[in-house]
Amino acid sequence: MTTPVKRSYHGCVRCKRRRQKCDEQKPSCGRCSNAKVSCEYKITLKWNGRVPREGKSSSQEGRDEFTFDVQSGFGKSSQYESVLLHEQSWGRKTSAPSLNLQLEQPSPALTKTSRQLLHHFITETSKISSSAHIRDQICQTILPMTHQSDSLLYATMAFAALHRYTLLNELPAQFMPEDLVANLIASSMRCLRRDLETPGYPVQPLLHTIRTLCHCEIFSGRANSSWRVHVNGAGAMFNEIASRINFNESEYSFWLWSRWFWSIQALTATTEVGKVSELASANSAIREDDQSYFFDTYTGYSSDLNIVLMEIGLLMHREEATDLDTESRKSFSDVEEKSDQLETSIRYMIRRDADFGLKFPGDVLHDPDMTVQFQACNTAYQYASLIHLYRRVKCLPSFTSEVQGCVRAILDAVSAITPVTTLSPWILLTTPIFTAGCEAVGQDRKLVKELLQELYFTLHIRNIIRALEILERRWEVYDRSRPSIVGYVDEHMGGSIDEVNSADWLDFIPY
Known part of the structure; x- marks a missing residue:
């Protein structure tokens, strides 16, 4: 009896379309290599849905298309605070409007708390935007990048956790991030340093990690110079990528980041400490002429x-x-x-x-x-x-x-x-x-x-x-x-x- 060919759930686009078993090798699977064709990995993410139930094995959970239930609760705060997040177990699947996302490596399953934080980011934190248009663009073009970037994933969850903690308290009793938020920020910074030292690492996730970390530091209300570290880092990154001939500035995610970059530079200039970066003062007239x-x-x-x-x-x-x-x-x-x-x-x-x-x-x-x-x-x-x-x-x-x-x-x-x-x-x-x-x-x-x-x-x-x-x-x-x-x-x-x-x-x- 012939064994039926099972469809590959994490395979490349070509193997999925042809309903063939994919060995999921990167950057090109065996079938595509033999056929001498381009090999591409994508995953379709959907808006709304249900959080996967507990009790599934990680292998089974990894096979399910991961979605969030907008109506579901976040859970009790005591449970939220007691969950320990370990870097080794964090995955990358997120929820967003239907779109395709290129993958660079297999995705482990998310922990329960990770899913809850991303759920909170999508349903609540992302509403801290100037319009529905900007919020949709953030969810569609930036959030899926957490699939390929640990540093952006940690930063996004830190931002969501900070917002969630603030919701749990009517007025903040302190302006120091809670332990969970601080640990997520530290993990993001650690991964960011690693990624910056990795030759050929994609630029876009790095840019948005810096932007998200800066938001975390400012929105925490600490009012110390930690947020300036990220502003200065953004200036250094901008200076580096501006010299790249093949960088596509028309990508919407870069448009969003550049709008944030020039705005934060301008608003920083009028604070008590001030300090406009030389890059910003030298190039602003060229990029923002009347x-x-x-x-x-x-x-x-x-x-x-x-x-x-x-x-x-x-x-x-x-x-x-x-x-x-x-x-x-x-x-x-x-x-x-x-x-x-x-x-x-x-x-x-x-x-x-x-x-x-x-x-x-x-x-x-x-x-x-x-x-x-x-x-x-x-x-x-x-x-x-x-x-x-x-x-x-x-x-x-x-x-x-x-x-x-x-x-x-x-x-x-x-x-x-x-x-x-x-x-x-x-x-x-x-x-x-x-x-x-x-x-x-x-x-x-x-x-x-x-x-x-x-x-x-x-x-x-x-x-x-x-x-x-x-x-x-x-x-x-x-x-x-x-x-x-x-x-x-x-x-x-x-x-x-x-x-x-x-x-x-x-x-x-x-x-």
Whole structure:
């Protein structure tokens, strides 16, 4: 009796299509090698479904198509916290909209906790996006990369675990990642170092590992310099891949990463510590010139604002002249001229986008309500950049009409973004709200506090609570110092910045 040929579940595309047994050798199986044809491994991932039941052997579990049940619960927190994750047992299958994913090696089964974390990322954490379009692109183009990258898998699960822990607690009692999150981040970093030393390792998973790790560090609310390590690493990676002739920058996953990269560089420039990488300051004008600007749905503002923010950051953190010699006077004159040019540029952007509307990329479609919300978000960022210019470069007092006018414009724009939901521009507003809050007085402070609290209880990002904590400390210092200076605020954000930022670890970015 003839033995029937069994279909290969982990075999290459050609063997599956021909219903032949595949030896699953890499990079080319025996049948394809003999036929001298290209050998390709793919797996189809589907949205929704059921989490595989416990009790199956790892071999049987590996044969099943792995899917997540969007309706299923995450499990009790005690069980969640007690599960130990071992690097050897972590697999790579994930859930996403139907798509094909190239495989480079056989995939072991995921542990129960790994599946739960990825499930949480897809159903909850991924909603912390500016729109459904961005969320879908992340799930379709980036999440499947965890199949081929341990470092990205660990980073993704760390991000999901951080978000899950925040959901379990109404308000964070601390700003240090829980042990599970810290261990996942450490494992991701260890694998990332290994992958960076591996010749020919795919670039895209490395880029998104760095981006995800940076999000973990910032969203944890620790407010130390750990997030800058990843920003600097992103700059180094960008510098390296920019020299590759065959690198395809049109890939959507790289588009998402580059939008994050230029935005994080720009926002980093306007923090207290500042520091714009030489790469960013040298190449931003080439990549973001006004002729090719567009509204960036990932960041929530028109792309050419990144140039302005970086330029403001460079002026904010310039070396102060000690003697008013001829060179110093020239330097101050140059700064004043440059700051006037930047103010003119920002005012032009505000008028342009108000008169002509946002310039969306051709492949991005939004309903009218979402467009109005993005317009408001864009306006909030533009006025936030004016506040940085007025306060940190032009050194205008906080109580001036120019500064307070920007505060009011930001709060009016933010208040127009309703209803408050995930998968909307609401996720992007921590930066402008915090910037306005630094200069807010009277009832505006109360509104800032309400907005940040509402933002936190919608998104569950610890960095938002950290932002509010820092603002309240600033307000306290400002109010305590104001009587002694007869209505004139101290330089920078009001009050003594050294007193507010007395802790060595404080390196905050309102992201």
